[in-house]
Amino acid sequence: MNQYRSSQPAPTATHVSGGATGERDRFAPGACPGNQQHHSNPSPFRGEGGRRPDEGANVASASASHRSNPSPRPSLLRGEGEFRGRLLVPIFAFLLMFFGDVFTVADAAESSSSPSATWQRVVLLQDAQTRIVFLGTTLLGICGGLVGVFMLLRKQALIGDVVGHSALPGIAIAFIICEIMNPGGGRNLPALITGAFLSSLAGAICVMLIERYSPLRADAAMAMTLSLFYGLGAALFTVIMRIPTASAAGLSSYLNGKTATLVVSDVWIFGIAAATLSLLTLLLLKELSLVCFDDDFASSTGWPVRLLDGLLVGMVVSVTIIGMQTVGLILVVAILIIPAASAQFWTDDLRKMLAASAALGAVSAGLGTIISALAPKLAAGPVIVLCGSFLFVISLLLGPQHGFFWIWRDRRRTRRKMAQYDLLRACYEWRETASSGADVTDLQLISTKFSTENLLPMRSWSLADLNRSLARAQANGLIQSRTTGQWQLTPDGAALARRSVRNHRLWELYLITYADTAPANADYHADQIEHVLGADLMQELELRLARWNQSGLPASPHALNPSTGPDAPSQQ
Amino acid sequence: MTTPVVPSVSQAVFPLSIRDLTVAYHRRPVVWDVDYSAPAGKLIAIIGPNGAGKSTLMKSCLNLIPHVTGQVQFFGRPYEQVRDQVAYVPQRTSVDWNFPVSALDVAAMGLYRKIGWFRWVTHRYREQARQALDRVGMGDYADRQIRQLSGGQQQRVFLARALAQDADLYLMDEPFAGVDAATERAIVNLLQELRSAGKTAIVVHHDLQTVQQYFDEVLLLNLRLVASGPTENVFTSENLKRTYGGKLSLLDQVGARIAGQSG
Numbered sequence: 001m002n003q004y005r006s007s008q009p010a011p012t013a014t015h016v017s018g019g020a021t022g023e024r025d026r027f028a029p030g031a032c033p034g035n036q037q038h039h040s041n042p043s044p045f046r047g048e049g050g051r052r053p054d055e056g057a058n059v060a061s062a063s064a065s066h067r068s069n070p071s072p073r074p075s076l077l078r079g080e081g082e083f084r085g086r087l088l089v090p091i092f093a094f095l096l097m098f099f100g101d102v103f104t105v106a107d108a109a110e111s112s113s114s115p116s117a118t119w120q121r122v123v124l125l126q127d128a129q130t131r132i133v134f135l136g137t138t139l140l141g142i143c144g145g146l147v148g149v150f151m152l153l154r155k156q157a158l159i160g161d162v163v164g165h166s167a168l169p170g171i172a173i174a175f176i177i178c179e180i181m182n183p184g185g186g187r188n189l190p191a192l193i194t195g196a197f198l199s200s201l202a203g204a205i206c207v208m209l210i211e212r213y214s215p216l217r218a219d220a221a222m223a224m225t226l227s228l229f230y231g232l233g234a235a236l237f238t239v240i241m242r243i244p245t246a247s248a249a250g251l252s253s254y255l256n257g258k259t260a261t262l263v264v265s266d267v268w269i270f271g272i273a274a275a276t277l278s279l280l281t282l283l284l285l286k287e288l289s290l291v292c293f294d295d296d297f298a299s300s301t302g303w304p305v306r307l308l309d310g311l312l313v314g315m316v317v318s319v320t321i322i323g324m325q326t327v328g329l330i331l332v333v334a335i336l337i338i339p340a341a342s343a344q345f346w347t348d349d350l351r352k353m354l355a356a357s358a359a360l361g362a363v364s365a366g367l368g369t370i371i372s373a374l375a376p377k378l379a380a381g382p383v384i385v386l387c388g389s390f391l392f393v394i395s396l397l398l399g400p401q402h403g404f405f406w407i408w409r410d411r412r413r414t415r416r417k418m419a420q421y422d423l424l425r426a427c428y429e430w431r432e433t434a435s436s437g438a439d440v441t442d443l444q445l446i447s448t449k450f451s452t453e454n455l456l457p458m459r460s461w462s463l464a465d466l467n468r469s470l471a472r473a474q475a476n477g478l479i480q481s482r483t484t485g486q487w488q489l490t491p492d493g494a495a496l497a498r499r500s501v502r503n504h505r506l507w508e509l510y511l512i513t514y515a516d517t518a519p520a521n522a523d524y525h526a527d528q529i530e531h532v533l534g535a536d537l538m539q540e541l542e543l544r545l546a547r548w549n550q551s552g553l554p555a556s557p558h559a560l561n562p563s564t565g566p567d568a569p570s571q572q
Numbered sequence: 573m574t575t576p577v578v579p580s581v582s583q584a585v586f587p588l589s590i591r592d593l594t595v596a597y598h599r600r601p602v603v604w605d606v607d608y609s610a611p612a613g614k615l616i617a618i619i620g621p622n623g624a625g626k627s628t629l630m631k632s633c634l635n636l637i638p639h640v641t642g643q644v645q646f647f648g649r650p651y652e653q654v655r656d657q658v659a660y661v662p663q664r665t666s667v668d669w670n671f672p673v674s675a676l677d678v679a680a681m682g683l684y685r686k687i688g689w690f691r692w693v694t695h696r697y698r699e700q701a702r703q704a705l706d707r708v709g710m711g712d713y714a715d716r717q718i719r720q721l722s723g724g725q726q727q728r729v730f731l732a733r734a735l736a737q738d739a740d741l742y743l744m745d746e747p748f749a750g751v752d753a754a755t756e757r758a759i760v761n762l763l764q765e766l767r768s769a770g771k772t773a774i775v776v777h778h779d780l781q782t783v784q785q786y787f788d789e790v791l792l793l794n795l796r797l798v799a800s801g802p803t804e805n806v807f808t809s810e811n812l813k814r815t816y817g818g819k820l821s822l823l824d825q826v827g828a829r830i831a832g833q834s835g
Contacts, residue, residue, distance in 0.1 A: 153671060283690045290681055294667045300634045300660040301685045301737070302652070348672045348717040 122373045130373050136262040137365040137384060139270040140323055141335060145361025146281050147315045148340035149354050153292040154312065156218065159204060160336035162226045163313075163320045164329035166203025168233025170195035171254055172240060179243055187251070196254070196321055203229050204313040257328035259369070259380030266325075273322055277315060281354060288312065289350055327381035335361060338388035345399025360395075364388035416472065423469040424478065424497035425504060426458035427489060445494035450487045585648035587612050587657075587741040587772040588633065593642030595625070595632040601640070603629050604796040610741075613770050615763050615786060617777040617803075620793035621816050626776045627663065627745050629793065634660055634743065646741060656685065659739035663746050664727050669718050675729045676714040679704045682736030704736040705729070707765075709758050724755030731762060742766060742773040749778060760786055783807055 125131045151157055174195025178188045203225050210221035240251070281288070290298045291308045299305045316336065323332040343357035368384030397404050431440050431448050452466055461469075470487060473479040478493030489497060588610040595603040603625040610616055618626045631637045633644045635651055646654045659682070680693045680701035687697055705711050708728040713721060718729065727747055734742055747759050763773055763786065777783060783790060783803065790806045792798040792815040799811045 155668070286681075286684055286687070286691075286693060287689070289673065290684055293671045293673065293678075294662065294681070296631070296636050296662050296666060297660060297681065297733075299636060300655075300658075300662075301682075302655045303684070344672070348719070349674070350672045350677070353672050 119374060122370055127373075130369075132264055132267050133259060133262045133373070133380065134366055134369045136267040136270045137259060137326060137369045137380065138362045139267070139274040140319075140326055141339070141361035141363070141365030141384070142274045142358045143270070143277050143319045143361075144323060144335035145339035145343070145357035145359070146277050146354055147312075147319050148336040148338075148361070149343065149350075149357045150288055150292055150312055151316060151336060152340040152344070153289070153350075154309075156222075157337045157341075158219070158222045158226075158333065159207065159313070160316055160320060161333035162203050162207055162222050162229075163200040163316050164324060164332040165226045165233070166206075166229035167196035167200045167254065167320065167324060167329055169229055169236055170197070170199025170202075170233075171251065172233050172236030173199070175240060175251065176236065176243070179240075192251075192254075193321060196324065197317060199229065200317045200320055201313070204317065208309075208313075253328075254324050255328050255330060257324070257326050257331065257379070257381035259326050259372070259384075262326070270322060273318055277319070278358075280311070280315065284308070284311070285351070285354075327384055331381055331385050334385040334388060335365070338385070338392050339364065342388070342392040342395035342399070345395035345401050345403050348401050360388070360391055364391050419465070419469045420473055420476070420478070421496075421500040421504075422459060422461070423455070423466070423473055424489075424493060425501050426455050427479075427493075428497045428501045430454050430458055440498075442491065442494045442498060445489050445497060446491060448488070449482060450489075451485050452487075453485075586610055586645075587647055588774065589645050589648075590629075590633065591643040591645075593629070593632065593644060594640045595628055595637055596640045602795065603632065603639075603793075606642070606793070606797045608791060608797060608800050610772060610774060611789065612772050613767060614772055614788040615767055616772070616774045616789040616791065617783050617787040618774065618791045618793055619777050619780065619783060619815070620798075624794040624815075626793055630660075630743050630745055630774070630776060634658070656737075657740045659734035659737040659742050661730050661734045661742065661744040661747055664723065664730060664749065669721075669726055671718065674715050674717055675705060675710060675721065675725075675732075676701050678718060678729050679710075679714075679732040679736050682733040685737070701732070701736055704732040707735055708732045708762060709754075722752065724751035727751050728755055728758055731759065735762075740771055742771065744773060744775045746776050746778060748775075748782075780812070 121127055122130055125134055148157075148160070151159055171192050172195075174191045175187070177195075178185055178191050182188075206225045206228075207218070207221045210216055210224060211218050214221075216224070237251075287298075287303060287308055288311075290303060291305055291312075295305050295309075298308075319336060320329070320332050323335050327335060339357045339361035340353075342360050343353045346356045347353050364387040365384050368387040369380050371387065372378045372380035372383040395403065398406075400406060427448075427450055428440060428445065430450065431445060434448075435444070452463065452470070455466060456463060470479060473493065474481060477490055478496060479487050479489055482488050586609040588608075590606050590608045593603060593606045594601055606629060618629065620626050628637060632639045633651070644651065646658050651658065676698060677693075680697055682704065683693070683697045683700055687693060693701075702711060702714055705714050708731050710725060710728050710732060713725060713729075718726060721729065731744075731747065734744070748756055751759070763775070766773055767788075775787070777787070784807060787803055789801065790803050791800045792806065792811055794815045794817075798815045799806045
């Protein structure tokens with residue numbers, strides 16, 4: 001982890017040459033982020049776009065072009081307002097990358113390697129550095145996916161964001177302390193990580209304390225803590241900028257991430273973290289899920305709820321700390337929550353959800369890495385988040401659990417089915433009123449001719465609705481057209497009509513008998529529930545209402561057509 | 573449940589005894605100086621108006637809410653030592669029923685303590701959870717995701733979880749709230765089953781009409797304990813007036829019922 005840092009303190013030609021030699025088995029640090037983010041550069045992510053060693057020459061020219069604008073104020077905290085438009089982060093990141101690419105299109109033109117060869121090398125992971133970055137981000141994706149599920153279920157999706165932002169003052173304080181103890185040596189990685197860890201933890205504890213001991217709710221507690229810590233961090237960073245000996249270069253990698261410079265030791269850390277988190281998840285699956293589902297019950301049965309909660313926070317902090325250097329602390333919440341939120345659309349079983357979330361996290365991280373390696377101008381962190389968001393949209397639309405598409409299809413099916421039953425019932429009930437309330441046999445039904453004028457007053461439907469239903473019933477072989485405007489039920493249609501009337505009335509009677517639902521309400525609900533509930537409920541009703549003759553049909557408990565119809569049939 | 577075993581210890585000492593319990597949220601006491609000893613093998617209702625501290629009393633007995641003063645003992649011992657003998661059924665609305673688990677998973681949560689740290693729910697425990705679901709008539713719904721259950725079915729799953737704990741004392745917070753007729757009957761049958769097996773159940777209840785029918789003992793609570801004891805002695809219109817204050821129409825109705833039954 002220290003390897004790439006060592007080449008960084010001097011944000012000038014030295015690191016460029018280091019990158020250009022391509023000796024180390026890793027990406028060259030594209031540019032030193034801290035000093036590159038001046039006002040002329042619209043993309044905070046540009047600075048960390050990695051190159052493969054053989055493209056080091058381009059790095060030099062790109063870096064040089066940026067350095068030509070000598071902004072006196074390093075704008076580490078240009079993203080101060082970013083937490084205001086949290087939902088816009090992925091879109092924002094995309095726009096930045098887009099414009100970043102436009103501004104550097106000249107650089108791209110200079111690229112010497114052939115595109116197809118690059119493609120092949122990247123996709124087949126032939127590059128050692130690509131392999132390292134791919135492995136590292138994929139492992140990180142798995143970590144985020146696993147931990148995120150519990151955060152989502154604990155209703156603390158934003159805690160990752162709080163933890164990420166809370167790291168900032170810790171980083172700043174650690175930097176200042178190191179700078180005081182050893183001027184010029186502020187960027188001591190273990191110290192910075194310790195600082196980040198402690199202050200993230202403080203942020204998370206702060207949220208818990210506010211939530212527990214004040215009338216404020218979790219969302220307010222999180223917003224408070226997040227802004228407090230981020231504000232503190234921002235203030236401290238302006239102090240750092242004024243320390244004469246301080247070289248704050250590279251600190252901004254915590255804000256925006258620097259995926260491209262992952263090294264083997266990072267991947268080891270990610271691997272250990274992923275293994276630990278997976279193991280913890282497997283071992284503590286039932287404990288953690290119990291605490292997330294019902295903490296009162298958990299605590300009443302003697303489980304240490306606070307300890308388990310603390311463990312969850314610890315897991316979030318570790319993912320945040322390791323994710324921060326990859327995607328940056330502003331986007332780290334995305335790798336925690338997006339895979340978990342997507343996984344919810346694929347399964348309603350916790351175990352499968354964990355697996356799905358880890359898989360989605362891994363896929364979006366791997367995909368993002370490959371895309372960013374193919375387009376070296378794109379920083380991996382934001383691309384990973386965009387890939388995750390893309391998978392989320394797919395899940396939202398097509399996920400079998402409440403995916404929009406399936407909901408839409410089910411609604412349409414239900415609507416059609418209900419319209420069909422309504423039509424058949426109208427036919428039956430028209431025939432029934434014609435025979436003044438007596439039971440109607442299949443034979444009588446089949447031999448009856450209906451006109452739209454007959455059926456129209458039976459329900460509150462428009463002529464267009466009725467004609468649509470008739471056409472669909474005809475297509476389904478339930479009804480057939482005789483002469484113009486005359487319709488006749490088929491044997492199938494007659495049987496279905498009798499069945500649906502019977503179900504409907506049994507249900508109506510059930511509602512009237514067992515619930516305090518007025519008959520007028522029962523009809524409305526019955527139309528809904530009859531089609532929604534399946535055969536098992538119908539069976540239950542049949543048992544309950546066994547006093548009704550099974551073969552015959554009970555009369556409708558309310559007037560069939562109160563506005564225009566004949567007298568209400570008498571109650572049996 | 574198959575063999576009605578009367579717990580030996582419950583004969584000697586009270587399943588639950590509360591001494592001078594006072595509970596406060598911040599500075600405002602919500603339960604004052606409650607003194608009560610629950611007799612073993614009875615069905616006991618805690619009734620009182622909204623905000624009377626019924627749920628708070630129950631939660632503070634279980635140390636879910638810290639109490640300011642007083643002492644609570646289960647079977648003559650502090651709660652920590654006898655957790656296995658006590659099962660708690662929280663209010664149904666206290667959890668998120670969209671949680672990605674099945675009815676069986678929830679029922680199995682009652683066995684987690686027995687299963688212990690780090691171990692998964694094995695086949696044996698899943699069978700036990702299924703039996704608990706069967707006892708509340710939810711065996712057919714074992715694999716349903718809990719969101720797909722009706723309110724009454726969800727309540728029965730909660731009861732199954734408590735049954736799986738196989739305790740001697742059951743504390744139930746509003747199990748009858750917003751349930752259908754079938755569930756209400758299932759819960760009543762279950763309570764009677766528990767009683768005949770020598771178990772004790774303390775139930776936060778809100779329906780005054782059914783108190784006499786379902787419960788042997790009543791606690792009338794309105795911040796302080798208004799009265800407690802066998803239903804026939806304590807559930808009087810005078811006590812109810814003292815508990816509920818001025819809500820007269822409801823009380824007259826119940827009072828007339830009481831008068832009609834005793835006359």
